[in-house]
Amino acid sequence: MNRHRIQRLGFVLVGCASLLVTAPILLVVASIVVRGASAIDWEFLSTMPSQGMKAGGILPAIVGTLWLLGGTALICIPVGVGGAIYLAEYARDTWFTRAIRLAIVNLAGIPSIVYGLFGLGLFVLFLRLGTSILAASLTLAIMTIPVITSTSEEAIRAVPVEFRTVSASLGGTRWQGIRRIVLPQALPGIITGIILGLLRAAGETAPILFTGAAFFLPRLPRTLLDPTMALPYHLYVITTQVPGMPQQVQYGTALILLLLVLSLNVIATVIRSYFRRRRQW
Amino acid sequence: MTKLDVSRLDFYYGSFRALTGVTVGIEERNITSLIGPSGCGKSTFLRCLNRMNDTIKGTRVEGKILLDGEDIYSISSDVVSLRCRVGMVFQRPNPFPQSVFDNVAFGPRVLGQTRGSDLAGRVEESLRGADLWDEVKDRLKQDALSLSLGQQQRLCIARVIAVQPEVILMDEPCSALDPIATLRVEDLMRALREHYTIIIVTHNMQQAARVSDYAGFFWLNDKRSGILAEYGTTRQIFTQPRDKRTEDYITGRFG
Numbered sequence: 001m002n003r004h005r006i007q008r009l010g011f012v013l014v015g016c017a018s019l020l021v022t023a024p025i026l027l028v029v030a031s032i033v034v035r036g037a038s039a040i041d042w043e044f045l046s047t048m049p050s051q052g053m054k055a056g057g058i059l060p061a062i063v064g065t066l067w068l069l070g071g072t073a074l075i076c077i078p079v080g081v082g083g084a085i086y087l088a089e090y091a092r093d094t095w096f097t098r099a100i101r102l103a104i105v106n107l108a109g110i111p112s113i114v115y116g117l118f119g120l121g122l123f124v125l126f127l128r129l130g131t132s133i134l135a136a137s138l139t140l141a142i143m144t145i146p147v148i149t150s151t152s153e154e155a156i157r158a159v160p161v162e163f164r165t166v167s168a169s170l171g172g173t174r175w176q177g178i179r180r181i182v183l184p185q186a187l188p189g190i191i192t193g194i195i196l197g198l199l200r201a202a203g204e205t206a207p208i209l210f211t212g213a214a215f216f217l218p219r220l221p222r223t224l225l226d227p228t229m230a231l232p233y234h235l236y237v238i239t240t241q242v243p244g245m246p247q248q249v250q251y252g253t254a255l256i257l258l259l260l261v262l263s264l265n266v267i268a269t270v271i272r273s274y275f276r277r278r279r280q281w
Numbered sequence: 282m283t284k285l286d287v288s289r290l291d292f293y294y295g296s297f298r299a300l301t302g303v304t305v306g307i308e309e310r311n312i313t314s315l316i317g318p319s320g321c322g323k324s325t326f327l328r329c330l331n332r333m334n335d336t337i338k339g340t341r342v343e344g345k346i347l348l349d350g351e352d353i354y355s356i357s358s359d360v361v362s363l364r365c366r367v368g369m370v371f372q373r374p375n376p377f378p379q380s381v382f383d384n385v386a387f388g389p390r391v392l393g394q395t396r397g398s399d400l401a402g403r404v405e406e407s408l409r410g411a412d413l414w415d416e417v418k419d420r421l422k423q424d425a426l427s428l429s430l431g432q433q434q435r436l437c438i439a440r441v442i443a444v445q446p447e448v449i450l451m452d453e454p455c456s457a458l459d460p461i462a463t464l465r466v467e468d469l470m471r472a473l474r475e476h477y478t479i480i481i482v483t484h485n486m487q488q489a490a491r492v493s494d495y496a497g498f499f500w501l502n503d504k505r506s507g508i509l510a511e512y513g514t515t516r517q518i519f520t521q522p523r524d525k526r527t528e529d530y531i532t533g534r535f536g
Contacts, residue, residue, distance in 0.1 A: 162371075162373075162375050163375070163377060165333070165336065165371075166371065166375055166377070167387070167391070168333070168336060168364065169331065169333060169364055169368065169369040169371075170364065170368070170387055170388040170391065170440065170441070170444055171361050171362070171364045171365040171388060171391060171392050171444055172361075172387070172388075172391040173361065173391070176391045180387070180390075180391065181377050181379075184379075185378060
């Protein structure tokens, strides 16, 4: 075989590989859309489940997921971004900061069910928050913070040192340089990290399983100390725990969860590409 | 009048002594150029004058630098107020990736000096001072990075002027600019000389000869540490250098 043939064969092989990467995603999305789209109408989105969840809508699950996302965001954004600023701008390279970085890397690799059990032990039982939106949000936040911290730290470090020097030379304090120049420059990267972190939180079942998710609730949550239904857990329930569940309701619920996650993903991508085009250093 | 009085200045990066025994008096409202080959401490010396070296870990200063008779390295002196009095223009034009207006307004804003219409006035005054107003007055809201390199460097000068310093340090301010833009910056420097004490590091002999009133020649001693080999009026340095090394350097006998 001559070298040109080998090259062509190589192209075919890597082409097939890339097809294999994308095919499952397309198939999953397509099958969910085909089987679930017919279930989705305004009633499905805006009413409570009825007849043992076999009919009616999924409003409490949607609302619950938004509550959890909001609660998680409130906790993980300040902590995650604050930690990133500290690590990138202030922390000296000591054994302590190295340990923090190591912890962040390792936290990102912990299975989500472990976070769920940790949340149960610490927030639900020890701190007596009960199974509640607050306990579930805290658990999701702990899972999300490492993602936000590491992406934000990277974004902050990517801003040229020069800007900090210039800021100092004009009489700015370190914080003024960070606040007025570095953070605005790093913002798109930080926002992307936040959205990607929340994205993972939105789709997780295991961390909320013992900490805040309810099988079925007849009314919407009113305070942060109420338990709540949530899309991923609801999906798990109606696909495994309820016999005789209409298939299109299951797929419809999956489709809503998918749309929520996809739209967050699209927002993150748009923000990133918009700012990347504007950046000139 | 001596604006900056430097005596027996030693500077260390860790254990390496980068400057040895620099003693010089910088004249007020004059332009002083610092010349000499790369790596002999000119920029390091410049950065001592507004304590920009403080940001580098493991550096140490010995000797004295007096600004109007006040020791800038004494415990009681405040770095921020020092940098308001001694501004700096860097080698590469480095405006912030913000609007022209925000760039010039940065200093007055962080220092809490001016607000509202006062701020707009200060920005205009500074841009006029940097000979840039006519070119940018209609695009103050535009991104500063859309300006040409020469304009960007004059913007950086305007940004320094806006803080109303007494001394302006310039570290090879024209090395990234074409000859036309360079000439405009040199014209600007001569205009600024009326109000400010200017110290410029340059590798361009003609530039030093053209713009400066005083010149200092840096060289390395036998321990490879930077020294101020000769200092005098620009005319004397360039026409009757006392030091053989100065003569060899300015006549191009060294690389």
